[in-house]
Amino acid sequence: MDDKEEKSMDVPAIKLINVNKEFPGVKALQNVSFDIDKGKTHCIVGENGAGKSTLMKILSGAYTPDSGDIIVDGEKASIKSPADSIRLGIGIVYQELSNFSNLTVAKNLFANNLPHKKGLIDYGKLNTDARKVLDNAGLTYIDETAAMKDISLGSQQMVEIAKLLSLDIKIMILDEPTSALTEVEINKLYSLIQELKEKGITIIYISHKLNEILYLADNITVLKDGNHVGTFKKTPETTKETLVRLMVGRDVAYDYKVGTSKIGEEILAVKNLTSGTTVRDVSFSLKRGEILGIAGLEGSGRTELLESIFGWRSVSQGEILINNKKVKINSPMDAKKNKLAFITKERKVQGLFLSLDVRKNIAAASTRRFRKKGLVNVGLMAENAKKYIDAMGIKVSGLNQLTMNLSGGNQQKVLLSMWLTADPDIILIDEPTRGVDVGAKAEIHNLLRDLTKEGKAIIIVSSEMPEIMASCDRILVMHEGQITGELSNAEATEEMIMKYASGV
Amino acid sequence: MSMNAETLMEVIQKKEKTLEKKSFFRRILEAREFSLILILAVIVAALTLSTDTFASSANLTVMLQGMSVDMIIAVPMAISLVAGNIDFSVGSNLALSSLIACMAMNNGASTITGMLIGLVSGILLGLLNALIINKFRITPLVATMGTWMAYKGLALVISSGSTVANLPDGFKSFGRAKLFGIPLPIVYMVCVxxxxxxxxxxxxxxxxxxxxxxxxASARLAGMNTELFTYVSYGLTGFMSAFAGLVLAARLGAVSQSAGSGLEFRNVVALLIGxxxxxxxxxxxxxxxxxxxxxxxVNNSLVLLDINPSWTQVITGSILVLSIAIDKASRMKKSAR
Known part of the structure; x- marks a missing residue:
């Protein structure tokens, strides 16, 4: 035991050597190597898609790396399942909690090993043991007999942390732990992290919030596009600006012909729009012929803003003006009547009808138009579909090909056609090119630009900064539900966007 | 990040004070069962006052005996349904396995052997449900609706639609004898x-x-054998369906393919209300x-109050919709705070 203690002081908790992971079409991690020191808080930062989550999933056994070594406490480890990871003393609290919400806190804590007495579940012991686990983690205020769903999200997260502690975890991974927490809960989490550190537990902390990183970190690792940019000690000289510079700094050139369409009069004005805590007091305007980009980190309220405008999410405050007239949009039906279109990023789940053919999909947002004498007319649908297939260059084997069998780019074009058929004036697009290959990306952006030349106005939400910068006339940046900055295309740089997006 | 340590601790302590355990009394008040007990108490009180027959021991015995078959099956059905596995085939299983048992007895099997045959067929029919669900990944409702129909048809085929009577006396006493003056079906029900x-x-x-x-998904990740649970719970429900079928056949002294018909609906509704x-x-x-x-x-009171018993379905249907609606409403209120 003593030997091990001695050895353990200079051996890193985790040593990563040339870890690689590839998904079809994406190199999620490329030769990532760095050390995570024992008993420290090690923060990992990077843009969306930098590889943070992939790396954490590898450490927690959800993914296995394609190649590379993971050395845990000086010994080469093979992590093939979550159980392996727990055995090595590594535990993770995921951003999306997955507990048994209908059961009590105590039953969640001991889901795998309910205490028994003579073969029967011992509820007395279950509750006292749970009490002990909670008290040990400093969670004296959580009732072990309350149903999980009746306690706050923050408390649920604390329960998951306490559960890992009861499993004798030495390394704890927290993936975006504060994204759903209130101010008080966040502070509570910080003090819990401090206590864990005092117990010698290593914390791996992933967050988009640079304030948090600078407050909590001992060491910081920056990832970018699956590459390891650097690992360094936090010093008083470390600032958000340094982090932002490391996180961005890439040169990708696109040309989506910004500035080639004529900007006309104002068509949409959003005033003080608020929806719960996800969209807060947002005001902006949109003109005909304009493509407006909304940038921000995941969870900053971008998608929710579009959903609120489109009537899919209930709005608690604020008003929407279209062509200078106040309109009430309480449902997507209202939105459609006001000539709005919404192209969701959840193409397969909320956008398309995958089991229906191309023809029917393109007709879906305007079924009433495809009637003859009051009856559904497939011929009219086919005519319309042909028009769009030619105009957009959608590659299909025939009009009755099922949409589920199309590539991502072609599916996106079908979804776009579906909404263009409804003849909107304002098009809201969330992640227009997610899961779309490079060639189709340019085609889609050129199509959007052409639409603005017909006097339509477009709002694009995208996680890819180069895409936003290459395609939008004007860019709004969101942070925690609010607009923190507005940039013209000429002014915008990735660093500026990143600064606003991090709330600096 | 500016953080005043003292005020932070104050905030947390304040929060800790507000998070007290719900009292035992409050928990009871919030339980679904409590509102049901209230409804039941009101109905029982009303019936006791408005009729002189309801509270009589003769009527109570009839009532308890009448619900024993449903109840014996409702218990394993509830266990299964808590795990998300509905069993819609119970009524047909009851008919088919009790028919098999009684036909065996009429063809020379001893009472014990006949009953064992019936119980084993009940288990097998239940396991078949689980097999279909586990192997073909068919949703429980669809799978057991299919077997509900198929078992019903089989019962009709083997009985050729006729009633099987002339059962051994030993067997009949299984459903007719009394223990300390209480009819056995009621004793079985209480035990189950x-x-x-x-x-x-x-x-x-x-x-x-x-x-x-x-x-x-979480249960599987936590290492629980969900497929085994499906086998056991459906096997158990099948066993109890056959057992209830035997009790019914013994009490009536006869069994036909129509035994237990409608039971599955009644029980699903009862479970949802519960x-x-x-x-x-x-x-x-x-x-x-x-x-x-x-x-x-509800059924009994309509008879006592001399109302057309066909109203039973109207009333229980309304109670079902109402009780679920009340439950939903109270949940929405809770989550809206």
Whole structure:
């Protein structure tokens, strides 16, 4: 035991050597190597898609790396399942909690090993043991007999942390732990992290919030596009600006012909729009012929803003003006009547009808138009579909090909056609090119630009900064539900966007 | 980040003080079962006052005996449903396995052998449900609707539609004898209910129903054998269906293919009224007992009040929709705070 203690002081908790992971079409991690020191808080930062989550999933056994070594406490480890990871003393609290919400806190804590007495579940012991686990983690205020769903999200997260502690975890991974927490809960989490550190537990902390990183970190690792940019000690000289510079700094050139369409009069004005805590007091305007980009980190309220405008999410405050007239949009039906279109990023789940053919999909947002004498007319649908297939260059084997069998780019074009058929004036697009290959990306952006030349106005939400910068006339940046900055295309740089997006 | 340590601690302490345990009394008030007991109490009081027959021991015995078959099956059904596995085939299983048992007895099998044959067929029919669900990944409702129809048809085929009577006296006493003056079906019912309450709460294996029904993926990740649970719960429901069928056949002294028809609907409705969630994860045997009891009392009261018993379905249907609507409304209110 003593030997091990001695050895353990200079051996890193985790040593990563040339870890690689590839998904079809994406190199999620490329030769990532760095050390995570024992008993420290090690923060990992990077843009969306930098590889943070992939790396954490590898450490927690959800993914296995394609190649590379993971050395845990000086010994080469093979992590093939979550159980392996727990055995090595590594535990993770995921951003999306997955507990048994209908059961009590105590039953969640001991889901795998309910205490028994003579073969029967011992509820007395279950509750006292749970009490002990909670008290040990400093969670004296959580009732072990309350149903999980009746306690706050923050408390649920604390329960998951306490559960890992009861499993004798030495390394704890927290993936975006504060994204759903209130101010008080966040502070509570910080003090819990401090206590864990005092117990010698290593914390791996992933967050988009640079304030948090600078407050909590001992060491910081920056990832970018699956590459390891650097690992360094936090010093008083470390600032958000340094982090932002490391996180961005890439040169990708696109040309989506910004500035080639004529900007006309104002068509949409959003005033003080608020929806719960996800969209807060947002005001902006949109003109005909304009493509407006909304940038921000995941969870900053971008998608929710579009959903609120489109009537899919209930709005608690604020008003929407279209062509200078106040309109009430309480449902997507209202939105459609006001000539709005919404192209969701959840193409397969909320956008398309995958089991229906191309023809029917393109007709879906305007079924009433495809009637003859009051009856559904497939011929009219086919005519319309042909028009769009030619105009957009959608590659299909025939009009009755099922949409589920199309590539991502072609599916996106079908979804776009579906909404263009409804003849909107304002098009809201969330992640227009997610899961779309490079060639189709340019085609889609050129199509959007052409639409603005017909006097339509477009709002694009995208996680890819180069895409936003290459395609939008004007860019709004969101942070925690609010607009923190507005940039013209000429002014915008990735660093500026990143600064606003991090709330600096 | 500016953080004033003192005020932070104050905030947390304040929060800690506000998070007190719910009192025992409050928990009871919030339980679904409590509102059901209230409804039942009102109905019972009204019936006791408005009729002189309701509270008579003769009527109570008739009522309890009448609901024993439903109740015996409702208990394993509830355990299964808590795990998210509905069994719609119980009524047909009851008819088919009791027919098999009684036909065996009429063809020379001893009472014991005949009953064993019936119980084993009940288990096998239940296991077949589980096999279909596990192997072909068919949703429980669809799978058991299919077997519900098929078992019903089989019962008709083997009995050629005729009633099987002339059962051995030893067998009849299985459903007609009394223990300390209480008819055996009632004794069976009470035993099954107590056993059901006990195993669902205290036996690890059955208690997993709450985990599996609450979040099947998490339950699997936590290393629980969900397929085994499906086999056991359907096997058990099949066994209890056959057992109830034997009790019914013994009490009536005869069995036909129409035995137990409509039972599956009645029981599903009773379970839903009793607070067992159709999606799984929630419910208790006590709630199921209250649900079955409420259905029986409504039925009985219409007879006593000399109302056309066809109203039973109108009333129980309304109670079902109302009770679920009230439950939903109270949940929405809770989550809206």
């Amino acid at each position: 209910v107590i056993l059901g309450m006990f195993v669902l709460k205290y036996i690890d294996f059955f208690n997993r129903a709450y985990y599996i029904g609450g979040n099947q 607070g067992v969630s159709m999606d799984g994860g929630e419910g208790t045997i006590f709630g199921a007992v209250l649900g079955v009891t409420l259905m029986q009392i």
